Amino acid sequence: MPKPPIQRRRGRHSAKPQGPSLPKDPMEVTIFGIGTKGDGMGKDDTGHGYYVPYSAEGDVLKVRITGKRENDYVGEISEIITPSEHRIEAPCPHYTKCGGCNLQHIDPETYAQWKSHKVADILKRSQISINLDKPVLVGPNCRRRASFAVMKKGKKIIFGFNAKGSHRIEEIDHCLLLTDPLNALISALRDLMPLIMKREGRGDIIVNYPGEAADIVLALPGPMELKAHQHLVTFAEKHNIGRLSWQQDGKGTPETIIQRCAVTTQFGDALVELPTSPFLQPSKEGEVALVDFALSALRNEKKILDLYAGCGSFTFALAKVGIVHAVESHAPALKALELSAGRAGLGGRITTEVRDLDRQPLMGKELSKFDAILFDPPRAGAREQARFLAESNIPVIIAISCNPATFGRDAVALIEGGYTLERVMPVDQFTWSDHVEVAAIFRKAPK
Structure with missing residues (x-):
């Protein structure tokens, strides 16, 4: 009588193919730059690439390898053989433990240069070349x-x-x-x-x-x-x-x-009563710098469109120089703006509209009535709205962005639509982190 076939249990003992194991011994690595996420980028004597958090350009390190990022190793510092001239002692006792900061160990001048270089490099990938304004550095003890x-x-x-x-x-x-x-x-x-x-x-x-x-x-x-x-x-x-x-x-x-x-909070001359969990600029100092930048773009424009207006971070300042139409998807924020405008005697200078600009961007004739536009979208940017802004003939567009990558994408749309990028200013409200904001001015010559 033939033996029954052997029943093999599937799944439990099957093993996924293993990739090559990581080197166990620390490697000597020289850091040649800082990447967009704030990690040091280095090479060993074989030319292999490394990403090393909390390292500085010029460091020579012993690095323990903990993983891989595409073809490069990711590691952590086990020993500083030769410290970089740009390395300083981090002021916070929680540094490298708390997840909030990753660039406290770099001297202030190099840190400021890196923030500007990050914005310039991202724009360069979008084939945008422009001399940046000096970055605004908000500094510590300011986050509200x-x-x-x-x-x-x-x-x-x-x-x-x-x-x-x-x-x-x-x-x-x-x-x-x-x-x-x-x-x-x-x-x-x-x-x-x-x-x-x-x-x-x-x-x-x-x-x-x-x-x-x-x-x-x-x-x-x-x-x-x-x-x-x-x-x-x-x-x-x-x-x-x-x-x-x-x-x-x-x-x-x-x-x-x-x-x-x-x-x-105070926006311009208006005291605004805020809804629960309002969106605000992280610091008052950063807010002032961004508002001043926006106002510097305006000449004789009197009809202004404020997109992604929130509770009015820019609206009330813009209302000093023109009539403002504020558009925002979050109804409680816009209601706060509207009520505060009334109390400040600005009801005739500010109008509001609840609208999801991702699903229903303003376009064509809706845009043609305005002389200037400011837009301050969330991190995802304003892909759909930027496309219609590019097709407009509005003389000046002011862009505020907390994400240089999506700003670069939206900027390309405006430039391809005939706008000239006039100014870009980095704003560092996220001190000691790899985040940076951008403010920009676009202009289009009248036809």
């Missing part, structure tokens, strides 16, 4: 908003910032980037967590401190328990919190729990 991470496991609660490249949370007592009022809330928020966070899990505490009072969203696991309310009332009164909101599991619209007073 922060997102803190919190985790509860058993009875233990950890509060701080997300660590670099992991799910770990780095506990902090002070951040060099934050304003003094925001820093003063860190220990108070840490002490608050055991009183209100009763479920295990992770959450976020989003704090905006735009003016006289703070706005806090508690994005925590589960619903708010009844006992937590009194703790929150006491906390709000003690620490000058204008509004406290709860966002269950970090999903949906935050529910306002306590509103002690209006959360306001």
Whole structure:
């Protein structure tokens, strides 16, 4: 009688083909530049490429290899053999642990040059060549908003910032980037967590401190328990919190729990009452620099279109020189803008429109009535809207962008449509990080 065929179990013991193993011994690497993500780019004596975080141009390092990025190795510094002349001691004790900064170890002059070079290199990839304005460096102690991470496991609660490249949370007592009022809330928020966070899990505490009072969203696991309310009332009164909101599991619209007073900020001559979790420029200093740049582009333009207007970061300043139509998809932000315009006596100079510009961009005749346009889109840029702006004959377009890559794409559309890129100014509101903002002016000669 023939034996039955052997039944082999599939899947459990099958192994995926393994790639070549990484070198185990540290390699000697010389860093020749800093890449767009802030990592040092280096080579060993065989010419193999490396990406090494927290390194500086000119460093000679022993590098322990931890992975690969395409054909190059990724590594971490195990020894600094010869430090770069551009290397300085990082001022923050949490540096390399907290995920917020990755360029504190580079001297200020080299750091500023790198921010400009990053913008220039991205534009060059889009075949745009222009001499950049001197970068605006906002500096530390200026950030007025922060997102803190919190985790509860058993009875233990950890509060701080997300660590670099992991799910770990780095506990902090002070951040060099934050304003003094925001820093003063860190220990108070840490002490608050055991009183209100009763479920295990992770959450976020989003704090905006735009003016006289703070706005806090508690994005925590589960619903708010009844006992937590009194703790929150006491906390709000003690620490000058204008509004406290709860966002269950970090999903949906935050529910306002306590509103002690209006959360306001000053845009131009208008005091604007802000909605929950408003979009604001990270710093007042950066906001002023961007507004001044935008106003410098205007000559005699009197009909101005403000796209992606938010709560009016630019709208109220533009209304000093012309009639402004503000367009924004987030209805609460636009409502705040509209009400503040009325209270400031600017109702006749500012009109508003709720509109999703990605799905329904302004085009043709809608654009032709304006003399100037400012657009300040999110990180994804304004692909659809830029296409129709390029087809218009509006004399001046001002672009504000938090992402040089998508700015480069939108700039190409405008240039191909006949616009001349007149000025580009880097703005560094994300101090010691690899992020940089861009402000630009485009002009088109009348036909």
